[in-house]
Amino acid sequence: MKLSRLTLLLGFILSASGCSLMPEYFRPAAPVPEAYPGQPANETVTEAPPLPWQTYFPDADLQQLIQVGLAHNRDLKTAVLRMDEAKATYGIQKADRLPTIQGNLTYDRSRTVFSSSQAFEAELYRVGVGISDYEIDVFGRVKSLTQAALEQYLAVTENRQAVQATLITEIATQYVNLLTLHAQLKLAQQTLDDRKQTLHRTQRRFEAGLDQVLDVKAAQIQVEQVQAQYAQWQRQLATTQNALYLLLGESSQRTPLVIKPxxxxxxxxxxxxxxxxxxxxxxxxxxxxxxLKAANANIGAARAAFYPRLQLTTNVGLVNSEFSKLFSDTGSNYWSFSPQLTIPIFNYGRNKANLNLAQTRERIEVVNYEKTIQTAFKEVMDVLSTRAAIAEESAARARLSELESSRLQLVKRKLDQGLVTYLELLDSQRSVLDAQSQALQIQQQALQNQVGLYKALGGS
Incomplete structure (x- = not known):
């Protein structure tokens, strides 16, 4: 076969692969309101572009931790490898749309017996190039499978982005927790020092006959309570540091954790x-x-299974009985052209079941898509609906902490004047610790709320 004929043949093959039974894709309507609670639906909203994480988290120390996590976190590395895996799978499936051209070299030796006295032996060398079992995609089966593989690859790529946004959120959250615990420990240490001074003073007054043993016991209880709280926060600090280093992907804890208010x-x-x-x-x-798009493409492949499949095998080359003369002028040319048409006749309902399966999976993906949107909407609502309440509580907790501190100073002055008992002092000290601790906790919740908004809005 001459080169021009082979070119025409390949042109026919590629032009025949144009039909597709894949259904047209329509994006399902988002099952969420047009506006968030508290935001009028008819209000004009200026849509701001997504902020990159470097802009959303401007703190230099936190940025360093995030950069380390992006470089070393194992979950993110796995997500990247999954993306490479899906890309390779798509490449394999995409290759099926074009014929695979292979070179071949064969040697045949045979002996044919015509009678008891006559036999014929022959050997033959062949060298050629050809196409083997190439499916001409008349009804788009291979095209649909390729499209499905592409959508799977794109989905894995997006999953990698989602893993990164989650990782950044978790690192920022754990850093907030770390700073909160350090602040709690500092507060507990200051309170413990104050309680120990009160205990020593109470013991001296008891020895002088000015206080009762009940006052000493109460002061001792206050000291032990703060020490227990201090140990609890130390334990939480250790586990928080371990969790943060796990997110960073550093078991040796090389990255310093900068502590600040x-x-x-x-x-x-x-x-x-x-x-x-x-x-x-x-x-x-x-x-x-x-x-969802991948499932939609698989429906096209399932539909195409009801129609005939056309496969092609071709070969062209040289043949000779002597290998040394295979490429000489005495060599002979040969070619073969073997199309095969396979028509489904009776397969016990397998094709119908496969189509039903593909359509059912597509409906499942529609539900999953809608559920994902609803979950995202709920996460944004959770952050927005609690933001105002957290801000109001934070202001109230700050005022309460100031009032309790002022009350403590007043009680101390009255104690020096003999107007109050040590039990009232101890009670005031306990109230100050609780108020200051709760003020730190609401600060922590406010920062966590802001961090959560980054992920809820689809941080990049």
Whole structure:
């Protein structure tokens, strides 16, 4: 066969692969309101672009921790490898759309017996190039499978982005927890020193006959309570540090953890926009849609199974009885062209069942897509609905802490004047510790709320 004929043949093969039975894709409507609670649906909202994590978390020390985590975290590395795996799978499936051209070299030796006295022996060398069992994709089966593999790869890519956003959120959250525990320990140490001084003073007054043994016992109880609380926070601090280093991917704990007041940790404020923006902002929603598109493509492949499949095997080359003369002028040319048409006749309902399976899986992916959107909407609502309450509580806790501190100073002055008992002093000291501790906790919740908004809006 001449080169021009082979070119025409390949052109026919590629032109025949044009039909597709894959259903047209329509994005399902988002099953969420048009606006978040407290935001009028008809209000014009300026949609802000997603903030990169470097802008959302401007603190230099936190940025360093996030960069270490992005470089070393094992979950993120696994997500990247999963992406490479899906890309390779797509490449394999994509290759099926084009014919595989192979070279071959064969040697045949045979002996044919015509009678008891006559026999014929022959040997033959062949060298050629050809196509083996190539499916001409007349009804788009291979094209649909390739499209499904592409959507699976895109879904895994989005999952990798979702893993990164989750990792950044967890690192920031654990860093907030770490700073909170250090502040709690500092507060507990100051309170413990104050309680020990009160205990020593009470013991001296008891020895002087000015206080009762009940006052001494009460002071001792206050000291032990603070020591127990201090030990509890130390234990929580150790586990928080371990959790943070696990997120960073560093078992040797090489990265220093810079400790600062909670008030010094600043986060950017973002505009939530409209719920519809979650469809493009959140990687998990984009991944769910790609899974839906993959299921839609698989329906096309299942439909194509009802129609005939056309496979082609071709070969062209040289043949000779002597290997040394195979490429000489005395060599002979040969070619073969073997199309095969396979028509499904009776397969006990297998094709119908496969189509039903593909359609059912597509409906499942629709539900998963809608559930993912609803979950994202709920996460944003959780953050937004608690933001105002947290801010109000934080202000109230700060005022309460100041009032309790002022009350403690007043009690101390009255104690020096003999107007109050040591039990009242101990009670006031306990109230100050509780108020200051709760003020730190609400600061922690406010920062965690801001960190949660980064992930809820689809941090990048």
């Amino acid at each position: 909670l008030a010094d940790l600043k986060l950017a404020d973002v505009t939530p926009g409209l719920p519809s923006s979650l469809l493009t902002r959140r990687a998990d929603i984009r991944a769910a849609e790609h899974q």
